[in-house]
Amino acid sequence: GDSVTQMEGPVTLSEEAFLTINCTYTATGYPSLFWYVQYPGEGLQLLLKATKADDKGSNKGFEATYRKETTSFHLEKGSVQVSDSAVYFCALSDHGSGYALNFGKGTSLLVTP
Amino acid sequence: NAGVTQTPKFQVLKTGQSMTLQCAQDMNHEYMSWYRQDPGMGLRLIHYSVGAGITDQGEVPNGYNVSRSTTEDFPLRLLSAAPSQTSVYFCASSSLADSYEQYFGPGTRLTVT
Numbered sequence: 001g002d003s004v005t006q007m008e009g010p011v012t013l014s015e016e017a018f019l020t021i022n023c024t025y026t027a028t029g030y031p032s033l034f035w036y037v038q039y040p041g042e043g044l045q046l047l048l049k050a051t052k053a054d055d056k057g058s059n060k061g062f063e064a065t066y067r068k069e070t071t072s073f074h075l076e077k078g079s080v081q082v083s084d085s086a087v088y089f090c091a092l093s094d095h096g097s098g099y100a101l102n103f104g105k106g107t108s109l110l111v112t113p
Numbered sequence: 114n115a116g117v118t119q120t121p122k123f124q125v126l127k128t129g130q131s132m133t134l135q136c137a138q139d140m141n142h143e144y145m146s147w148y149r150q151d152p153g154m155g156l157r158l159i160h161y162s163v164g165a166g167i168t169d170q171g172e173v174p175n176g177y178n179v180s181r182s183t184t185e186d187f188p189l190r191l192l193s194a195a196p197s198q199t200s201v202y203f204c205a206s207s208s209l210a211d212s213y214e215q216y217f218g219p220g221t222r223l224t225v226t
Contacts, residue, residue, distance in 0.1 A: 032213060043203065044156075044217045051212050089155060097171060098163040099213035100146040101205075105155040 002027045006090045006104035013080055013111050021075040021107045023090035031092040033066050033073040038087045080111045115139050119204050119218035126194040126225045134189040134221050136204030144207045145187040149200040194225045
């Protein structure tokens with residue numbers, strides 16, 4: 001079945017450092033790919049998405065490109081801030097389960113001043 | 114437009130008790146789903162629905178029942194609570210019109226003692 005694998009954390013970075021969180025997927029069809037963020041004590045917020053190969057999703061300085069050839073959707077940000085400290089989830093959806101999401105296990109990011 | 118609402122926000126149950134977690138959405142979304150979030154496990158799909166009257170099992174359905182009598186509501190029933198069901202539960206809805214982007218409720222934190 002479909003699955004998502006993302007790098008394990010926690011990841012600790014200094015403010016203004018470059019961020020990469022790796023995400024790879026396996027899927028039989030042509031899924032849509034998502035990054036969600038969960039700030040401490042809160043629910044999930046959509047950070048960005050891509051619905052087809054070579055699409056680039058971007059939001060709040062974060063970017064991720066849907067790479068079909070490497071089945072990847074890595075999250076990047078050029079300069080992280082303390083306020084980016086959160087848990088980041090990579091996810092995919094396809095028609096097989098009513099377009100519900102199949103999540104990775106999450107990567108905790110801590111940005112220090 | 115309230116989006117996706119969930120009640121209660123917190124709940125403590127004793128082993129063997131039953132209860133219903135409520136979920137409602139006012140966006141006329143056809144798809145709805147329930148997830149549970151456990152530390153280190155990410156979010157896992159419990160049940161989903163592709164429309165009123167249609168439900169199906171996700172990855173971890175045992176111990177839970179759902180029904181979808183209206184487009185708006187998708188309650189999750191715990192038949193006989195067990196400590197293993199201690200978790201945070203999220204409801205979500207989505208629509209073809211939004212490229213199946215999932216809109217999440219604020220979550221219900223359930224503790225079973």
